Amino acid sequence: MTKACDEARRLGAWIDDYQPIPGVPDEMIGPDGRPRPHWSTLLDTLAQLGDDGVDQRFAAAARRINDMGVTYRVHGEARERLWPLGRMPLLLTEAEWREIEAGIAQRAELLDLILRDIYGPGRLVTEGALPAAAVAGSLEFVRPMRGVEPLGGRWLRFYAAEIGRGPDGKWWVLGDRAQAPSGAGYALENRLVLARAFPSLYREMNVRRLAGFFRDFRAGLVAAAARPDPRICLMTPGSWSETYSEQVYLARYLGFLLVEGEDLVTTEGKLHVRTVAGLKRADAVWRRVDADWCDPLEANAASRLGVPGLFDTLRQGAVAMANMPGAGLVESRALMSFLPGLSRRLLGEDLRLSNIATWWCGQEAERAEILRAIDDRAIAAAFSDTMDSLGGARVALGAELEPARRAALIRAINERGMDYVGQEIVQLSTTPAYCAGGLTPRPFALRVFAAATPDGWTVMPGGFCRVSDRRDARAVSMGAGAQSADVWVIGEKPAESATLLPARGETRVVRIPGNLPSRAADNLFWMGRYLERAEATLRVVRCLCNRLTDPQSTAMEGRQPIERCERLLIACGVAAPTGLRHPGAAIAFAASSDAGSHGSALAVVLQAKRAASIIRERLSQDVWQLIGRLELRLQRLASKTPLEAEILESAERSLHTLAALSGLMVENFNRVAGWAFLDLGKRIERAINTSRFARHFADADPTMDTLDALLELIDSQISYRSRYLAGAALAPTLDMAMLDPFNPHSVGFQARRIDEHLAALPALLDDGMMEPQRRLAIALRAELEAEDARRLDAARILVIEQRVMALADVIADRYFSRGGDNAPADKRSKLA
Structure with a gap:
């Protein structure tokens, strides 16, 4: 078979069944019934790939649309839809x-x-x-x-x-x-x-x-x-x-x-x-x-x-x-009906691209023409997209109107013709x-x-x-x-390369990419908090499921950690459903995947995604993709009635995704104000959660099992065992959870990082005075550094937790707009 015959066969596979609409021009098929020359290269390439090759290319394109987060929203709908890109250009x-x-x-x-x-x-x-x-x-x-x-x-x-x-x-x-x-x-x-x-x-x-x-x-x-x-x-x-x-x-x-x-x-x-x-x-x-x-x-x-x-x-x-x-x-x-004349008047030339023929019914002659030929015209609102007299539609085709609507429309045009235009029906x-x-x-x-x-x-x-x-x-x-x-x-010749990058030497070098809007800072802060909150919830779920699947833990002497995990999840706003064989499993299931429970991991991830969507231009596609994967995994769990082992597996994999997300942000996020607020949110939420863990699992009557659960929740079991040969004891465990400046999960570590971030953020005034949020951060850090773990109890830990929450409120009042003006009233404010 000759090359020409082979090419003809491949093209035929694509166009043999293609039938243009009679009387309507087609972009691909010319008047002679053959593909136009500039389409042949495309069709031949697709034919060479075959059906499977084309499917693979466009499956990859669909994944890329999803990964890029290319979406749109239909008016009136809350959910976003993936962008519908067709296969043929x-x-x-x-x-x-x-x-x-x-x-x-x-x-x-x-x-x-x-x-x-x-x-x-x-x-x-x-x-x-x-x-x-x-x-x-x-x-x-x-x-x-x-x-x-x-x-x-x-x-x-x-x-x-x-x-x-x-x-x-x-x-x-x-x-x-x-x-x-x-x-x-x-x-x-x-x-x-x-x-x-x-x-x-x-x-x-x-x-x-x-x-x-x-x-x-x-x-x-x-x-x-x-x-x-x-x-x-x-x-x-x-x-x-x-x-x-x-x-x-x-x-x-x-x-x-x-x-x-x-x-x-x-x-x-x-x-x-x-x-x-x-x-x-x-x-x-x-x-x-x-x-x-x-x-x-x-x-x-x-x-x-x-x-x-x-x-x-x-x-x-x-x-x-x-x-x-x-x-x-x-x-x-x-206005369209006047553009041809206005072009001659203002530019001295005819329009190179004509309008579809339009008659404005605000003029007597044009109105009479439209009413005379209404069956051959489309009637549309002159100044808006829709009108009640058109049945809420964008246009009404005169020939397709029912007699009653047709008569009502004619009456409306006669009464107030300026609100209507007639247009040629062009296919x-x-x-x-x-x-x-x-x-x-x-x-x-x-x-x-x-x-x-x-x-x-x-x-x-x-x-x-x-x-x-x-x-x-x-x-x-x-x-x-x-x-x-x-x-x-x-093009008739190879396309010239084009880029948005300026020519060398045309722009000055800067290292701070602009100033962070208060709303963006607010959403970065809460995105960090929500992701950390989801991680804390999933850690409790994992701790609970680990013990539910361990026969020794479910025995009478090992029930305390299970009961405390259950109480903690319920206190966080999780409503336990029925239907699972163990109430603890039901609570773990709801805490993981019940979108209706405001404290569940899924509900919190959806909140994080909502905050991230508002600042999407500041996030990489990888970050957006990982948040989407986390949401999808928890939604899949919600669609079944799982065993404890399945809940545990979902929690562990979700924690792995969160760890990947955290690592990605640590490694790839530029260390400017945006990063500071994202990490501030994470540190504040972690300090609050660790304090709550300590209050629930290291109270006045802890056991070795409850202290071991606390170490698991703050991911510190290995560190503890490397320091202490004996089993978990109260003072060392509280020191590791609340005060240890080297433990990334301790409250003391968070206080140090919070203070460092606030010290690096810009001040509103150049008067040398310390701002309220920095004062609170320094006081909290100093208090924790001077504290003795042997003096800590639930009441003292609650005071620390409340001070962290108060610091979060002061940070919000200082940096986030909250509908007010965050610039000081006097003239010393920085206006640039």
Whole structure:
């Protein structure tokens, strides 16, 4: 068989059953019924791998998505879903991309000019080029922004357009995104996942790289800021945002500070970040919070996502923002009908990429046209995504409406036409999607991104592609059930390397990576506490199960450690279920895996994961992956009715995972403020837990068995036996648990480490006075160093435990925002 015949056979295995939809353009199959040339290399590579090879590559890609923590959240859902990356990319030639690129850059410039006029001189309205109702009718018209001159001169700095190919083969703009466009981070993550699955294929096909686009966007924000070495923030709505995973990734990738509204404060007309070192100047903000929620003083007063006074800092030119509040105005469908004329007026040229035909029903002639041809049009809200008169849907297709709804809609258009637009129904072109072991055509929409730079607009060579799960999706109704696809722009020559790293000598050397926001410090602190709390619970479970499976321990003389473990777990908030053959086993089972018991290891791990998710940009993928493994192991235990030995095995393996997680953080976490708060949380929680262990197992009437259990809980049996030939005695055991400065589990060791961390953290004032948290830490450390183990009893240990808890509260009051301002009122505070 010749090489040509062999290649034809392999290609046939992929495309023989592929049938494009009649009358609809297909990205892979040309008008001649054959694959387009730029698809042949991809199809041939997949055919050479075979079904098993392709499955293996994409199974690895799915694992990488899980390991990277690439997720999204459907509106209204509490849980996150794994990112749905499809197997087949969308391929576009460089020649075709140049046309798209020019059209998107032109459109971004046009929309920026429109925003400058609307919020500035207002000539478009006063001269009749744009009806006032088409502007003022939009909920995104932010009146407090009238007359504001943005720092850097641009209203629009990051723009996205939804485009699709229509039946005529041309690309059409389906919608504009300027409020807070999402998807760029997911596009980048798609690329990283597929590039690892097919590394050589990217090089062979000259796929253009994405890093240069993000580098240029960052350079644009730097140039717009007032200071030469600006602090740039990505302002997120928080961990409940539908695209929080993307925001975390972009902040980490670009080196921006991820902040929420409570992390920011306006002072003396400037925007500052609350940090553990006081207030630090914020010079530029990439906004992912909708404009109405940005400033409760001048927008939505109910907002907890914004920053009081933010609009005033923009008026004073104190901060650069992408995009300015009010930029979302250009997303309205009403405006789309005027863009062709506005392009000729403002740019002196026609649109390179046309809109889908749109008629705004706020004009008499256009309203009459839509009502005349309503069966051939899609009706949509002019200024919002949905309307009650459309049944809560994004669009209504006139020909598919029931008579009663159709009549109600016509009546609503006649009564208040300005709230509606009519649009041409355009069926999208299709691209191959991998379904049930083969390729099938599916409609898609492509979101393309443009960023303002000092040299004009730059367009991402690729984009965020959504592929429908239905064959007959229409341009205006596509959305739910879509998968994502990587977008490959196939270059005519090898792709140039691109990186976000600056050229040598362009940046100064620093060793402290910025200042830690108070909210991040809070979550790092509690992540450390929760992980240590989970470890303590699992140590008690292991201690209990070790004795439940030992016949001598269950005898009458060995019952004390079992009973004390049970009491300790119940005191920590574990409710024992029924159904296991031994009540101790039932308590151990609940303490390990009952998510409904607030003190269980699983419940505490879920809390740790929640805290970690808020600071995900500061954690490595390995840390996130290990927390996920710990959660999964405990959830698996919860799904069965285990024996004591199975509970013991689960506890031991979970402790191994926690040990790996602790070692990873010790070895790989940079020793700056973030590490200090993570370790502070761990040390405080360990001091509290060790004190509780000592009170429960070394009280006024201990036995050798209870003291041995205490040594097991603090992982000190080997150390004890190396020092003392006799069995466990009260004073030596208490010394090892409470005072020994060389034992990593003793309270004394924790007090020393806590004091060292607090000594290294920045002070708010340069007055030489010691802050309250440091005073408490020094007093606690000195007290433990001077203490005699022979004088310790349960009451004295409880006092020490309470002092550690009081120290934790003082640390929280000093360093964590708690909704207040953590900067001192006088002028000696550090404002930078």
